[in-house]
Amino acid sequence: MKTIEIFVGLFIIAAVAAMFVLAFKVSGMSPLTEHNSYQITAAFDNIGDLKPRAAVTIAGVKIGQVTGITLNDKSYRAVVTMRIDKQENNIPVDSEASIVTAGLLGANYIKLTPGFENQFLQNGDAIEDTHPAILLEEMIGQLMFSMKNDKAETEAETDNVAVQ
């Protein structure tokens, strides 16, 4: 009976250890909680493919993550809530937030560009200066459109020359 209990105990301990491995090694569960982080928001015209848990970076260094995305009913803008590591408590209030893409087709994340004010962002503050996500499809569309225009113009010019 005693040995059986020891084996069952070992089994349960192994399972709990596996759970911890899954939680911290595999899911990289974020240690950002109420205590060691503060929350800021930013309203964007378009968030593209941004998802909760996306990274928030300054100069490429991860300093926090997106915790929630909601739509403001009045302004029709996307309000992104982020948690920032408490150690990074010197982000100027006039910083810019932009949504950028990692690589050509990678996931979207938020890039903060520090401003120059001496006042720093506090818990609950909002970033005013935002740049929406650049959508690859829109860019391609614009490119095609401008190419078409160019072509039409050059054709019109050659027509004019021919008439003259």
Place this chain on the structure above:
Amino acid sequence: MLKSIQQLGSTTINRVNEVGQAGVFILKTLIRIPRPIRSFPLLMQELYSVGVLSLPIIIVSALFIGMVVSLQGYNVLSKFSASEELGQLVALSVVRELGPVVSALLFAGRAGSALTAEIGLMKTTEQLASMEMMGVDPLWKIISPRFWAGIISMPLLSMIFCAVAIFGGYMVGVHWLGVDNGAFWNNMQNSVDFRLDIVNGVIKSVVFGCLVTWIAVFQGFATVPTAEGIGLATTRSVVYASLAVLGFDFVLTALMMGGW
């Protein structure tokens, strides 16, 4: 013609009756005054034979499944020069699907069949009836600890399965195929969510544990008390449990992915 319709009707009624019996049976097992001090040793014994003794098969198959997923995934991903995403592929497929489902199937084969055969033999040799004669409730003494042991050990086994499978994938991916170690873990951590992936996987395995042990103990309890009957009940237990696991897996996945 008339006869076949009759048969269809009686088969249907029998099946529905069986499901009803299984439901009543499990309710009778669960709804009773708890006697923790006296049932604890019984539960321990069952946790050992159901959970601990299933560990070897779970660990070995997890290792191989992780390795195979990693190898297969690498072959496809390297075509798109995205082999860095291997960690994500292995972790997501193991944690979301393979972990709970395969460990439940193995559990049905390893532990479920044993439970059915054991209880079936007890019924055939009239041990259950004699217990009742002595005033010991077989539902409390035999069924309840086995059922709870199944529910408790299934998620534990599934978690061990996931961890070992990811380790297997890591061994093949990083040490054999040469995927970058940092990229492997980093991509995995960026894509796997604790609540949405791991906790959902555990919920799945709890449901599977319920299903598998329920089917196993009921098939054992409802055995036709002959040698042939035990064989039939054991086969049924594994077949029904596997089908139920796969069917419920689809339903649970649809629910969790927000299908409706």
